[in-house]
Amino acid sequence: MPYSNYEKWKTTPLQEPPFLSIVIPAYNEAERILPTIGAIASHVSDLGFPWEMIIADDGSRDKTVQIVEDLGFANLQVLRAEKNGGKGSAVRRGILAARGQHVLFCDADNSTPIEEVSKFIYQLTQGGQDLAVGSRAAEGAQEENKSLMRRVLSGGLRVLVRYTLNIKVRDTQCGFKMYTAEAARHLHNLQTINGFSFDLEILFLAFRQGYKVAEVPVTWIDAPGSKVNARKEVQRFLRDIWIIRRNAWRGMYNRAPEAAAEAPQLANSPTA
Amino acid sequence: MQVESEAMQNVQVVRLKGRFDAFEVPAFTDWVERHVKPSHAQVVVNLEGVEFIDSSGLAALVKGLKRCREYNGNFVLCYIQQPVLIILELTRLDKAFTFYEDETSALEALSA
Numbered sequence: 001m002p003y004s005n006y007e008k009w010k011t012t013p014l015q016e017p018p019f020l021s022i023v024i025p026a027y028n029e030a031e032r033i034l035p036t037i038g039a040i041a042s043h044v045s046d047l048g049f050p051w052e053m054i055i056a057d058d059g060s061r062d063k064t065v066q067i068v069e070d071l072g073f074a075n076l077q078v079l080r081a082e083k084n085g086g087k088g089s090a091v092r093r094g095i096l097a098a099r100g101q102h103v104l105f106c107d108a109d110n111s112t113p114i115e116e117v118s119k120f121i122y123q124l125t126q127g128g129q130d131l132a133v134g135s136r137a138a139e140g141a142q143e144e145n146k147s148l149m150r151r152v153l154s155g156g157l158r159v160l161v162r163y164t165l166n167i168k169v170r171d172t173q174c175g176f177k178m179y180t181a182e183a184a185r186h187l188h189n190l191q192t193i194n195g196f197s198f199d200l201e202i203l204f205l206a207f208r209q210g211y212k213v214a215e216v217p218v219t220w221i222d223a224p225g226s227k228v229n230a231r232k233e234v235q236r237f238l239r240d241i242w243i244i245r246r247n248a249w250r251g252m253y254n255r256a257p258e259a260a261a262e263a264p265q266l267a268n269s270p271t272a
Numbered sequence: 273m274q275v276e277s278e279a280m281q282n283v284q285v286v287r288l289k290g291r292f293d294a295f296e297v298p299a300f301t302d303w304v305e306r307h308v309k310p311s312h313a314q315v316v317v318n319l320e321g322v323e324f325i326d327s328s329g330l331a332a333l334v335k336g337l338k339r340c341r342e343y344n345g346n347f348v349l350c351y352i353q354q355p356v357l358i359i360l361e362l363t364r365l366d367k368a369f370t371f372y373e374d375e376t377s378a379l380e381a382l383s384a
Contacts, residue, residue: 031327039324040360071362110324113291127338210290221291 001123005045010073014236016074020121021050021100022159025090029108030067032223036110037068039078043114047121052077059084088198095150095179095188103184109173116218120178123214125271130183130211133169133203134176140217141171147222153234165204169215172199176218183211190253194231197240204244205253274321275299277285277307283314285375289321292329300329304336305378313345316378336363337368350378378382 022040026033030154037053044051052075055068068078079093091105101219102124112134123132125138137142137158154173161167179187181207193201206213247253273290284307290296308315315336327331333349340347350372352360360366372378 003357006354006358033325034362035324035330036361039355040363042355042358110326115323171322221295221373245317 002046002094004252008042009041009045009051009075010071011139012066013074014050014052014209016050018052018100020044020051021054021098021103021104022051022105023054023056023091023094023098024108025056025058025087025094025105026060026064026068026108027084027087027090028060028062030060030064030114031182032109033068034066037071037112040106040114040248041073044117047118052100053074053112054079054094054097056090057081058087058090062223084218086198088201091198092188092191092194095184098181098184101181103176103181104178105175105184111180111223112174112176112218112220116176116216117178119146119218123216124178126181127214128212129214131206131211131213133171134174134217134218134220135169135171136174136218136220137170138215138217139194141217142217149230149251150222153230157237160238161200165200165244167200167203167204167207169213171215172195172203173272174220177202186266187211190255192247192252193243195236195240197237198238201244203211204248208248208253215263273299274299275303277303281380281383282312283316284308284312284319285323285379287318292319292322292332294327294377296327297328298331300332301335304332304339307341308336308339308345308373310343313340314382315345316346316375316382317347317349317351318351318375319349319353322378322384323353323355325356325363327363330333330359330363330365334365334368346382348372348378348382354359 054077056079057065065078065080079097095103095105104117104120120132123129125186158170161172185204187202191201192206273288273292273296275286275288277284277286286303296334337347351374352371372381
């Protein structure tokens, strides 16, 4: 684990397109973002390929943006947002700004440890998959510190999603997903949901468009300080399932991706 | 996270293993409360088994450092793994702590 790999990554701008872009959506993450950046930078710099990190701010009212910009790292980009538009909007901006052949988005609290990333790269480069989706429900996954309420809610929503949207992965909401660049751009250009359940729409579209999706078991550690309000999010989740079905019936997902990128956003669900 | 400790000479060595985050902080702060006294304020924290530390874990280390200093003691770190070293640097806490490569050199320094 040579420290020099990390030092090179933070000081020397890439001379070639990145193999991997890592997108982290961030809303008021001043406290949690630096340890997550450190853990990711340490691990990924040692994997031996060119990579970039993108912090997609979501209109933070704390010092998240300033803290990250002050690092001044050569391959770390901060995307500012004037307003809080929802996690989905931040992920979308980050993914559409990414230059990598593969794009990972992961949560700012490092709840899925970055050490899991190699399994995802393998699925895309050796396994012929277009998407690799982190799963806390697949065989071999480990969940730590998850409350009983969150377990019950997750279980119920999984069943609902499977039967209403025909999504064939057991965990749609894990904040650790990797795409090929082509799949990432295509799917996020079609995205209309800006809130917490944007993952549902992306997975619905992925299966509908015929992308190959692998469900990858991960270790997941519930991080204190989560900004998810369970009751509100369940309501939004149910509403968004309806919106996705309605969009599909209306043919909204049949547009070319470029046209979809121009389309007005339908559901604005800020996280605040 | 596992917290194991051992008194060696006049120094207490505490060995941590696992992810050092808010869920694990109580175990460490409890150890500090019980073991760091005016007469026992020389502490070596062995971080060989810690690959990730979050802001709560960092705050717990700073509290331990302050408590030892209040008692005119020392609170030093050893066996720091690369991710934790980088996190300490990014948060600028590398300036606050004294690091040693291993337990032996930390013990030698505190016993001198």
